Amino acid sequence: MDGAVPLFRMEGISKRYGGVRALEKAELSVMPGSIHGILGENGAGKSTLIKVMAGVVAPDEGSMMLDGSEVSFASPAAANQAGIVCIFQELSLVPELSVADNIIISNPPTRFGMIDRKAQRRIAEEALARAGAADIHPLALVKDLPLSRRQMVEIAKALARKPRILILDEATSALTAADVAKIFGVLKRLREEGLALLYISHRMNEIAELADQCTVFRNGRNVASYAAGSKSDNEVVELMIGREYSHIFPPKPVRLPAAIAPVLEARKLSWTDRLDNVSLTVAAGEVVGLGGLDGQGQRELLLAFFGVLRGLSGEILIDGKPVAIASPAAAREDHIGMALIPEDRKTEGLMLPMTVRENLSFAALDRLSKAGIIDRAAEQRLIDDVVGLLAIKTAGLDIPVGALSGGNQQKVVIAKWLMRQPRIILLNDPTRGIDVGTKQELYQLMRKLADAGAAILFYSTDYDELIGCCDRVLVLYDGAVKRELVGTGITERALIASALNIHGGDATPRHGADA
Amino acid sequence: MKDWRYWLAEQRGTLLALAIFIVMFAIYTANHPAGFTANVVQTASNKGVLLAFVAMAQTLVVITAGIDLSVGMIFTLTNCLASWLVIGTGLETAFGVVAVLGTGLLCGAINGAIVIYGRLQPIVATIATGAVYFGIALLLRPFPGGSVNEDLADALTGRLFGVVPASLVALFAVVLIVWVPFSRSVLGRAAYAAGSSETAAYMSGVPIRRGKFAAYALAGLLAAIGGLFLTFFTYTGDAAYASGNAYTLFSIAAVVLGGVSLFGGKGSAIGAIFGALAFRTIGDLLFVFDFDPLWQPLFQGVILLIAVSLGAFALFRVRNRLEWFL
Numbered sequence: 001m002d003g004a005v006p007l008f009r010m011e012g013i014s015k016r017y018g019g020v021r022a023l024e025k026a027e028l029s030v031m032p033g034s035i036h037g038i039l040g041e042n043g044a045g046k047s048t049l050i051k052v053m054a055g056v057v058a059p060d061e062g063s064m065m066l067d068g069s070e071v072s073f074a075s076p077a078a079a080n081q082a083g084i085v086c087i088f089q090e091l092s093l094v095p096e097l098s099v100a101d102n103i104i105i106s107n108p109p110t111r112f113g114m115i116d117r118k119a120q121r122r123i124a125e126e127a128l129a130r131a132g133a134a135d136i137h138p139l140a141l142v143k144d145l146p147l148s149r150r151q152m153v154e155i156a157k158a159l160a161r162k163p164r165i166l167i168l169d170e171a172t173s174a175l176t177a178a179d180v181a182k183i184f185g186v187l188k189r190l191r192e193e194g195l196a197l198l199y200i201s202h203r204m205n206e207i208a209e210l211a212d213q214c215t216v217f218r219n220g221r222n223v224a225s226y227a228a229g230s231k232s233d234n235e236v237v238e239l240m241i242g243r244e245y246s247h248i249f250p251p252k253p254v255r256l257p258a259a260i261a262p263v264l265e266a267r268k269l270s271w272t273d274r275l276d277n278v279s280l281t282v283a284a285g286e287v288v289g290l291g292g293l294d295g296q297g298q299r300e301l302l303l304a305f306f307g308v309l310r311g312l313s314g315e316i317l318i319d320g321k322p323v324a325i326a327s328p329a330a331a332r333e334d335h336i337g338m339a340l341i342p343e344d345r346k347t348e349g350l351m352l353p354m355t356v357r358e359n360l361s362f363a364a365l366d367r368l369s370k371a372g373i374i375d376r377a378a379e380q381r382l383i384d385d386v387v388g389l390l391a392i393k394t395a396g397l398d399i400p401v402g403a404l405s406g407g408n409q410q411k412v413v414i415a416k417w418l419m420r421q422p423r424i425i426l427l428n429d430p431t432r433g434i435d436v437g438t439k440q441e442l443y444q445l446m447r448k449l450a451d452a453g454a455a456i457l458f459y460s461t462d463y464d465e466l467i468g469c470c471d472r473v474l475v476l477y478d479g480a481v482k483r484e485l486v487g488t489g490i491t492e493r494a495l496i497a498s499a500l501n502i503h504g505g506d507a508t509p510r511h512g513a514d515a
Numbered sequence: 516m517k518d519w520r521y522w523l524a525e526q527r528g529t530l531l532a533l534a535i536f537i538v539m540f541a542i543y544t545a546n547h548p549a550g551f552t553a554n555v556v557q558t559a560s561n562k563g564v565l566l567a568f569v570a571m572a573q574t575l576v577v578i579t580a581g582i583d584l585s586v587g588m589i590f591t592l593t594n595c596l597a598s599w600l601v602i603g604t605g606l607e608t609a610f611g612v613v614a615v616l617g618t619g620l621l622c623g624a625i626n627g628a629i630v631i632y633g634r635l636q637p638i639v640a641t642i643a644t645g646a647v648y649f650g651i652a653l654l655l656r657p658f659p660g661g662s663v664n665e666d667l668a669d670a671l672t673g674r675l676f677g678v679v680p681a682s683l684v685a686l687f688a689v690v691l692i693v694w695v696p697f698s699r700s701v702l703g704r705a706a707y708a709a710g711s712s713e714t715a716a717y718m719s720g721v722p723i724r725r726g727k728f729a730a731y732a733l734a735g736l737l738a739a740i741g742g743l744f745l746t747f748f749t750y751t752g753d754a755a756y757a758s759g760n761a762y763t764l765f766s767i768a769a770v771v772l773g774g775v776s777l778f779g780g781k782g783s784a785i786g787a788i789f790g791a792l793a794f795r796t797i798g799d800l801l802f803v804f805d806f807d808p809l810w811q812p813l814f815q816g817v818i819l820l821i822a823v824s825l826g827a828f829a830l831f832r833v834r835n836r837l838e839w840f841l
Contacts, residue, residue, distance in 0.1 A: 076718050076719070096710070110700075113696070115701060308835060
């Protein structure tokens with residue numbers, strides 16, 4: 001680190017999405033020749049911050065300075081021109097093009113107006129070698145590569161753009177340990193060459209190994225900056241939490257450790273590399289949470305129960321009896337009685353242009369019809385029931401469901417399944433992007449359904465929700481259940497620690513104690 | 516893996532279309548009363564290149580994950596226009612050719628502008644513009660008629676050195692002048708990237724809009740070349756609605772046969788050309804076997820279904836059922 005002049009500086013950056021505050025007067029200074037670690041929970045504003053830096057998102061207010069002069073980026077291309085290159089979490093590779101095509105895509109070498117294939121090949125090979133991925137053939141199609149190789153191509157692509165500031169957003173999440181070691185070598189070399197690197201990761205040990213400087217984000221603000229190694233893991237986790245608790249959760253029933261037979265049980269479920277020997281039980285009346293970082297197999301686990309995945313190994317038991325669930329249609333049959341509230345209500349939950357009425361009765365049409373004809377009176381009775389139960393606010397049943405607010409849309413998705421009176425309810429992050437009031441109603445509803453005898457499996461990226469709603473929480477990491485938290489043992493500290501796969505949680509930190 | 520294997524994998528669709536075409540054409544000529552003669556090849560080539568040009572046009576748009584339902588109508592419109600303009604002295608004829616090709620380019624550019632800058636869905640936008648183009652064609656030629664510079668027409672539909680069909684040479688020249696530069700240019704790369712993953716392309720700073728616009732505009736140009744050749748073969752202009760529509764639909768069939776993915780981002784115009792030639796040969800096969808021509812549509816449909824289902828096997832490997840719908 002060569003002194004006081006930052007290469008890049010952000011001041012007072014704010015960004016709102018609708019009513020949601022993603023960034024609130026955030027600041028960040030990046031020094032040349034250093035690696036800057038960025039830490040924070042899911043939704044702390046890290047992703048928005050780098051999107052602003054990379055020209056993907058325009059901030060509502062605030063300024064950015066590069067080399068001391070103010071800059072603003074209209075597009076990712078403009079940020080690239082300025083030397084800011086970002087490796088995004090969602091890969092930015094074009095699947096049908098070859099590795100070499102992708103590496104040079106932003107700035108292809110041309111001869112007589114055509115892409116110079118020889119030069120392209122040479123640049124690609126150099127970039128792959130520089131990223132330590134010379135084993136990838138430049139002519140291979142990106143879609144044929146496994147995820148870990150794609151991530152290496154993404155890194156090679158970034159290097160080929162000769163960045164001054166390189167941003168890595170969870171860039172190692174899909175990599176093998178050997179690749180991570182290689183990439184770390186590359187990153188350290190880039191630091192010596194004078195680049196500024198921004199390293200965003202949930203993996204504390206990676207930050208500890210790489211970073212010179214760290215900044216912690218919480219609720220859209222940078223809450224602390226410190227020299228790497230000057231704080232213990234526990235102190236860092238403390239900084240990441242620091243939220244006020246809101247008492248919006250219904251009281252949990254006091255119950256003895258389950259002597260009740262489970263309604264839903266999984267035994268050693270595995271699927272490709274996303275699920276790894278998952279075993280769990282959910283009893284009637286129980287709300288079981290799925291925790292962990294986003295993308296650790298929670299979504300796949302719910303899909304596995306719901307009959308969406310093929311080639312699943314292991315057993316699913318309903319009422320103690322093994323069952324084969326071949327499709328969502330089979331999962332909702334009476335003897336299983338399962339419902340899934342999907343993660344993306346707009347694509348997987350609702351037919352947006354269709355009416356509220358039509359959307360509500362989709363899942364229950366077989367029960368409401370005789371010989372293929374829908375019994376309108378029965379449909380109306382059932383709809384009245386659920387609309388009342390969930391207090392869905394709509395101008396009428398015959399308006400498009402897309403016209404409702406996000407919270408009410410989500411209620412429609414849930415109501416649709418409640419019309420079948422499911423015994424097992426799987427929820428995939430159901431409160432994402434909805435307002436606090438509706439959230440609270442959903443928490444109450446969840447508890448009410450559990451008290452009425454439903455078995456509930458609830459995935460949430462919001463730790464508060466897991467703490468407030470769940471009787472037990474299973475924390476997933478890399479597709480496997482790493483830890484089970486029960487009752488009062490469900491604390492934010494324990495959730496974060498086990499999500500980051502730091503052992504102990506309240507116990508000893510592994511490193512950083514030298515402060 | 517060796518380089519040639521990647522090349523092979525990339526060209527698989529094209530090679531498959533080539534193989535289908537060769538097999539069908541071999542069956543065709545083997546059973547033709549005249550056999551494999553320069554005459555038979557010339558006739559087949561003249562019929563085949565018309566669809567080949569329109570299929571190339573369709574390919575450009577399909578690569579961007581769009582579809583152009585107006586290609587057949589641009590083809591018809593330029594045919595009618597050529598029957599007015601491509602006539603007279605050498606200079607007048609040359610002007611006519613340029614005007615016809617310019618009209619095609621303009622039609623394509625209008626499609627592109629509406630789809631890209633107007634953000635309409637390609638399928639709807641091109642149905643509408645296609646109707647407009649046909650309307651203009653009808654005003655130009657309410658009844659079949661007109662004429663064309665016959666020297667030029669005969670030269671381009673005849674044979675070079677007594678054996679090589681001139682239309683085939685023209686097709687080859689168009690591939691070299693239009694397709695090869697486009698597919699290797701930054702714009703062409705942008706068109707592929709936009710078709711494969713528009714988000715990733717945008718995030719990488721690719722000139723998506725210009726790439727897509729170039730694809731639509733060049734599609735208009737290629738359809739116009741087809742229209743010009745139609746005039747050379749028939750010596751007249753004819754605003755035939757059924758024929759225009761048939762060319763649009765057959766071009767889509769030819770593109771799929773040629774290994775171009777309707778989801779965008781994959782395939783080449785070369786494959787589409789062989790797809791077009793193969794599709795034409797399917798129709799001709801019936802004649803050499805003395806089938807009633809009434810059977811032709813049914814037979815063409817069945818062969819097309821079989822050929823296209825070859826490409827659907829990948830679905831059996833999907834392990835997350837939600838990916839069926841992507």
